[in-house]
Amino acid sequence: MGSINQARFHSWFGDNFVWNPYGGEETYRVSEGDTLKVGYTSGYSQSNSNRGTAMIQGASLFGTSFTLGGSFQAGNGYWRGANGKYYNTSWGGNQFTGSRNAVRWSSRLLKGAGTAFAIPALANIGVDWMNNNISTRSAISEGSSSAIGAFGGVPGIGWTIGWESGRLLTSLPWYRKNIRPFLQDAFGIPRDEFFLKSTPD
Amino acid sequence: MKIVSRIFLRFYQFYNGIEEDEAMVFYFASFAISLLLFFYFHLIWAFFYKITRNNAFEFNGFSSVVVAFIFVITGATVLWRRKKSIETKMQKMTKHLVIEDVIVALFVIGGFFCMFYSMVIFKIASVQS
Structure with a gap:
């Protein structure tokens, strides 16, 4: 108190x-x-509580943006050329679109980095719970959500976006x-x- | 090695449904396995701190992240180097449920349990000390 x-x-x-x-x-x-x-x-404490969730949110959204970037570059049998258009993966690219393999590797790098960001997000939850910035109930729900983000691949990122949007909405004074x-x-x-x-x- | 291949097979099947790039499927599977192993290590770490009460082993977000990354990078590298051997073993395995799948399920559930329980041990130990 x-x-x-x-x-x-x-x-x-x-x-x-x-x-x-x-x-x-x-x-x-x-x-x-x-x-x-x-x-x-x-x-x-309002300030502690806000700081705790802001750190978790920051790490989750940072990782999400990486994976999303990777998914926009390549996925579902298509890849995005340097001209902004999407092409089938059976075609390798030309001087206007750039190389398909370069896009594929950069997409892999972004997706991999995005998944890896779930680790700091999980650690943040642990630190906030240890410092009593978040309740046990919040820590379990946040930990489960981060685990889905970490182990869920690209669809797990969809979960993270939904989770973070919900958190943003419920923290609004109007709501x-x-x-x-x-x-x-x-x-x-x-x-x-x-x-x-x-x-x- | 057989059980590692079985774990890989199940993770492969899971990630194959959500990712089309074979290299990424392998990465996601090895990332998940390595992270689960780290959770087991984290529980041992927590018990070690509880027994010794040495501040060097106290829970710290930064050191946890560093150790987790070491686990993931090492795990992904080691498994990537054995990719051919794992894939060969996986191809010989049946896709139907067998007794080894119980071990796979226990490994996954146990990993998540360790993730939560290690934090509880750290907190109790830090309050007591």
């Missing part, structure tokens, strides 16, 4: 809503006219204010956040 913070809110919805984004506990609540003064402990509380209600999970009606002091 961290230090005690204080925030002021418009009491539009009475006393039922509490801004509690990082799992801290409410310590006191005072009504002052149409404003609600709430004290809460920091709980999970956390407007979608998450209603999803929690729908699934019967107690709300740990709520939509904010005025900016805290």
Whole structure:
């Protein structure tokens, strides 16, 4: 648990809503006219939590971009010439397209490097979990996702893109204010956040 | 060598379905096998740290990445040099399920288990020390 913070809110919805984004506990609540003064402990550190996931996201996306680059260059029986057009692998290329073998080797290099980046991503998850920057549940889910990225070849990269996009979406303040509380209600999970009606002091 | 070829056969079959380049299929298979071996090594490393409590063996992201890359590069090189022999053995093997496939499955599941469990040992040991 961290230090005690204080925030002021418009009491539009009475006393039922509490801004509690990082799992801290409410310590006191005072009504002052149409404003609600709430004290809460920091709980999970926002800066640490963000830093942890940002490092994992960075390593995953860096590796993904390599593999994607390799897949764009060659795959599914086609290769991409220097002129930007795709050709069948049965044709070796000419002075305008460049060599098919050069493209094939550069594609292999990019795909191989992209897969190898799953190792630092996995190590980052371990470091963040050891430093309590992410929860055990997050570490297991992140570790499993990175393992799929590492062992899934090119389709595993599709998984990583979907995973990272989901993480990006769920970290948006708009999503956390407007979608998450209603999803929690729908699934019967107690709300740990709520939509904010005025900016805290 | 027979069991290595069997593991390779199963990884080959898996990666053949998702990658058309034969060299990349071989790379992905050898990468996966080497990384799984590293996870087993990581568990031994964690136990070693738990027993000795020597800070030199403490979990560190950078050293883990370096050792993992050493495993992957060495594994991929060694397996590439034995490519012909492995492929010859694979061609003689049946594609149907045999008793060796249980060992292959245990090797894969055990590798993932080691990945998670080694971190738990590192954390418990670092808290206790």
